Structure formats: structure tokens, C-alpha cells
Amino acid sequence: MSVLSIDGVWKFFGGHAVLRGIDLDVRPHEVVTLIGASGSGKSTLLRCVNLLETVDDGTIHLDGDEITDPRVNVDEVRTRLGIVFQAFNLFPHMTVLDNVTLAPRQVHRVAREQAEEQAHDLLARFGLADKVRAYPDQLSGGQQQRVAIIRALATQPRLMLLDEVTSALDPQLVVEVLGIIRELKDAGMTMILTTHEMGICREISDTVCFLDEGVLLEKGPPEKIFSEPENARTREFLRSVLDSGRF
Template structure:
């Protein structure tokens, strides 16, 4: 059974269709990478899955239940989904430890001692054990984004959504954030990533989905999408990416 099922999802903004009939299934422990040019609908799709945007047609199911039903409890859904944005969105007046433990304590009712132990375990695993008492403005961009990822997984979500989490980083800091994501895959975390990092997508994804103009034009295993794409628009996009790297 799929952990997430997206069925014929449409989303419109001011008369413009930004998602057009998206169908996608994500199995437990699967990593799906969404690729495509800016404005192709990747971020909007992630926001719809997390109920930050309301879809105009279709349905989204999580663990077999329709979460886009008007009767669904959006807060309950978001307790089961973690999301990391392009911006770090850390609370500047709170320490790293407090940022990470806030949701477990206030939303999930975890005891402070237990929440802090879990947070310190994650910080240690991802090389930030010495940053627990620091404030976000004392951290590098890469460190802040790693904290944002840790905050999202501290509640043990069923599904983790990552929206271009390296796009705001200096290239020298990208590797450390991608390393965290790679380790999460090894632990079996189910993830959907919108990314411009083609090499990383090829390396980490179980399934790669190419979006253009709000349409999911092609999906498949990385070796197929990157080595032998079937759709001409996929081939054209990947060719543009390759040419841009050569410049």
C-alpha cells in the first residue's frame, strides 16, 4: 500500500493552472525527487501535500485516508508530515535545542527531558552536538539548514518534504546538507525532494519525476530519466542543465 497517493490534482492561481492533473504514488521508505525548471510546480505540489495550499480538484491520500477531504484535520495531518523550506525559518530568539524541541513538546506532548535527549542525539548524529546552545545567527547557512532538517525529523514524521533546501546556500555548504539527507535515506525515511541538484537526485532517488508547466511529464528510476528519458521535453531540460554546467 502506498504511503502517499496523489490523484489527478489540480491547482489554480488567478486563473492560471499551476498543477494540472498530477498523479503520483510514494511507497514507504521511498525517496522521490522532483526536477524541472523554476515555476514548473514542484514547490506548489509539496505545499499542497502539506495542506499549506488548497487543491482545486483531485485528492491526496496519506496512509490510505484522504487528507484533502474538507473534514480532515489539517493540524493532525501536519503532525505526520515534516517540511523543510528554502529559507531556514528557525526562530532567531531561540537556541538550536529549543528550536528542535518546540514541536515535540508543544504539538506532540513529549516530555522536555525526552525531547531534549532526542534532539541531542540528532545533533550529535549530524555533527552539530556543540551547537545546541547557540542561536541561529551564530551558525553558517549550512549549519542552519541542517538544524532545520533535524527539527523536521525530530517528531518522527511519516513523510518528509524538502523544498530546494540547498538553493540558498553557498556551493561550499551544499555538500553538508546533502549528507544529512543521504543519511536520512539510509534510515528509511520516506522523502519527496524538489531539487536542482541533478547529480544528487540521480544518486539518492528511487524515483525521479520531471515536471513542466504544472504537468508531471515523466517519472521513473534515475537511470532511465537521466540516461534514456522518453519525453522530448525531459531530454531538452536535461540538456539545458548540462550546458549550463559547462559554462
């Protein structure tokens, strides 16, 4: 069974269709990367999966459960998903430890001692053991984004959604965050990510999906998408990315 099944999803803002009949299945341990120009619908698709946006047509299933059913418990669905945005969204008045343990304690009702033990393990795993008592404004951008990813991991999500998590970072800090993404893949985490970093896309993706004006025009393994794209729009996009030096 797929972890996630997106079937015929449409999303409108006003009279404009931002997503146009998207179909996509994500298998366990698969890494799916969404690429495309800004405004192509990549982030909106992730927001629909996390129920931050309501789909106008079509369905989304998580582990066989239809999460787009209006009767669904949205909070329960979100306990099974981890989402990280390009803006770090850390609570500035909380320490790193408190940011990471908040959801496990408040949403999942994990005892403080257990939540803090898990947080210490995750922070040590990703090179932030010495930042436990630090506040977000005492961290670099790369460290803040790592904490944001760790915070999402602390709830032990079934599926991770990563939305342009390196785009707000200086180039030298991108490497820090990409290292975490590589490690998550190696650990078997199921992920959907959007990115303009075509190098990491080629390296870690099992499936690459090219979106153009809300349409999923082409999908396949990275070696096929990058070497032998079938759609002319895909070829045009990849040429423009190559010319911009994002490979």
C-alpha cells in the same frame, strides 16, 4: 499500501493552472525527486501535500486517509509530515535546542526531558552537538539548514518534504546538507524532494519525476530518466541543466 497517493490534483492561482492533473504514488522508504524548471509546479505540489495550499480538484491520501477532505484536521495531518524549505525558518530568538524541541513539546506533548534527549541525539548524529546552545545567527547557512532538517525529524514524521533545501547555500555548504539527505535515505526515510542538484538526484532517488508547466510529463528510475528520457521536453531540460554545470 503507498505512504502517499496523489490522484488527479489540480491547483489554480487565479485563472492559471499551476498543477494539471498530477498522479503520483510514493511507497514506504522511497525517495521521489521532483525536477523541472522554476515555475513548473514542484514547490506548489509539496505545499499541497502539507496542506499549505488547498487543491482545486483531485485527492491526496496519506497512509490511506484522504487529507484533502475539507473536514480533515489539518494540524493532525501536519504532525505526520516534516517539511523543510530553502529558507531555514528557524526562530531567531531561540537556541538550537529550543528550535528542535518546540514541536515535540508543544504539538506532540512530549515531556521536556525526553524531547531534549532526542534532540541531543539528533544533533550529535548530524554533527551539531556543540551547537546546542547557539542561536541561529551564530551558525553558518549549512548549519542552519541542518538544524531545520533536524527540527523536522524531531517529530518522527511519516514523510519528509524537502523543498530546494540547498538552493540558498554557497557551494561549499551544499555538501553539509547533502550528507544529511544521504543519511536519511540510508536510514529508510520516505522523502519527496525538489532540487536543481542533478548529481544528488541521480545518487539518492528511487523515482525521478519531471514536471513541466504543471504537468508530470515523465517519471521513472534515475538511470532511465537521465540516460533514456522518452519526452522531448525532458531531454531539453536535462540538456540545459548539463550545459549549466549542475550535473
